[in-house]
Amino acid sequence: MPTIRRAEDRDLDAILAIHNHAIAHSRAIWTDEPVDRREREQWLADRHAAGHPVIVADVDGIVAGYATYAPWRVKSGYRYTVEDSIYLDDAFHGRGIGTLLLSELIRLARAAGMRVMLADIESGNSASIRLHERLGFTRAGFLRQIGTKFGERLDLVILELSLEDRSTRPS
Template structure:
C-alpha cells in the first residue's frame, strides 16, 4: 500500500471542491471510456452539478495534504418515481493515484451514506472493459446484473455496459 494512503481523508464534498472535481471528470472524459461523452464540463456546469450533489449529501472527496485525489457520488438511477430507492454511483480517482485504495475508501463512505438516505439498491454502470472498476465493485460486494452489448460509442468504438448491483437494505 502507498504511504499516502494513511494521510488520505474522506470527507463530504464542499462547494470549493468543484474545480478539482471538474479537473478529474474532464480527464476521464478526455482520456477514458468511463464517461460516455466527449464534451468537457464547464466551470459553471461543474459548480451547479456539484452543488446539487452536496445539497443531497451525496458527494464525497478523498483529500491528502489539501489536494483532492478523487470523489464519489450517487444520484437517483432513473428520474421516474418508481426508481426513487435505486441509486447509481460514480467514483473517480486522479490517474496518478489509481490503485492505491482511494476508490475503495470513497465507495465505502458512499455506500454508508446511501444506506442512511434510505436507498434500497445501488447500481454501477461500468464500461465492460474497465476491469479495475469491475474488480473494485466486486470487492465491495456488488454482483454483475448483466451486460448490454454495443449500446454506447466513444473514440470510434462500440462500447458494452456492465451493470453491477449492491443491495443496501434487506
C-alpha cells in the same frame, strides 16, 4: 491516509480536472465534450439540494478523487435505487482510495434509506468492476454495443448491491 469528506466549493477545480480528464482519456464517461466550471458548480449545487452526497478523498490537501450517487432513473418508482460514480486522479490509482470512497458512498446510501446501488461500467474497465465486486456488487446485466466513445462501440456491465439488511426486508 486520505480523509474522506463532503465536497465543498473549494474542491470544484480539482473535481472539474478529474472529470474532464476522464472524458478526454477514458471510456468511463460516455461523452466527448468537456464541461466547464459553471456546469460543475451547478452539478454540485443540484446534488446537495437533492440530498445526494458528493464526497472527496483529500490527501494532504489534494483532492485525489471524488464520488457521488444519484437516482438511477427519474420515475418515482425508482426513488430508492441509486447509481454510483467514482473518479480518481491518475496519480492516485492503486492506493485503495477508490475502496474508501465507494465504502463511504455505500454507508451514506444506507443511512439515507436507499435500497439498491447500481454501477454502470464500461466492460473494459476491469479495475472498476473488480472494485465493485470486492465490495459486494454482483453482475446484474450486460448490454452489448450500446455506447460509443473514441469511434468504438462500447459494452456496458451493470452491477448491483442490495443496501438492505435482508433479515428485516419486507417480502
